[in-house]
Amino acid sequence: MDRFYERVEADEVLRPMYPEDLAPGKRHLALFFAQYWGAGDVYSSERGHPRLRMRHAGFPIDRGAALRWATHMAAAIRSMRFPSDVEHALLSYVSRFTPSMINRADDLVPDDDGLPQE
Numbered sequence: 001m002d003r004f005y006e007r008v009e010a011d012e013v014l015r016p017m018y019p020e021d022l023a024p025g026k027r028h029l030a031l032f033f034a035q036y037w038g039a040g041d042v043y044s045s046e047r048g049h050p051r052l053r054m055r056h057a058g059f060p061i062d063r064g065a066a067l068r069w070a071t072h073m074a075a076a077i078r079s080m081r082f083p084s085d086v087e088h089a090l091l092s093y094v095s096r097f098t099p100s101m102i103n104r105a106d107d108l109v110p111d112d113d114g115l116p117q118e
């Protein structure tokens with residue numbers, strides 16, 4: 001999570017979606033992953049039902065943002081040099097669940113200059 005959050009902190013699209021203080025969210029994400037992978041239910045006892053789509057509804061997540069998020073998470077996972085079966089399991093989990101957080105269509109309408117918006 002430290003490695004993932006370092007990347008989020010440097011990302012100009014994702015950083016503004018996150019609150020000023022990144023520490024509580026980092027802890028919740030770590031607890032969530034731990035719970036998903038079978039290490040007890042601390043996340044649920046602190047945060048209740050995950051309801052992840054609902055919790056993400058207020059953040060403008062289009063495909064571009066989701067791709068950035070998944071790319072940072074994959075880079076963080078790979079940087080850990082886990083055994084390959086562990087790495088594979090984590091990467092497929094991220095790849096499977098990231099698209100379900102998308103809640104905005106891509107902006108395909110060109111700006112006045114006729115070029116796609118940045």
Ligand code: HEM
Pocket residue numbers: 014017018019021022024025026028029032047052055056059061065066067069070094097098099101102
């Ligand atoms: C698709 C791109 C995604 C974006 C842009 C995104 C963004 C965010 C943001 C801004 C927060 C709030 C952090 C805070 O309050 O400090 C958050 C919380 C969280 N996200 Fe995501 N997220 C994405 C995908 C995912 C995925 C794929 C998962 C899980 C598989 C996930 C799990 C969580 C969890 C567990 C929390 C904490 C919820 C809580 O408050 O208890 N997110 N996310």
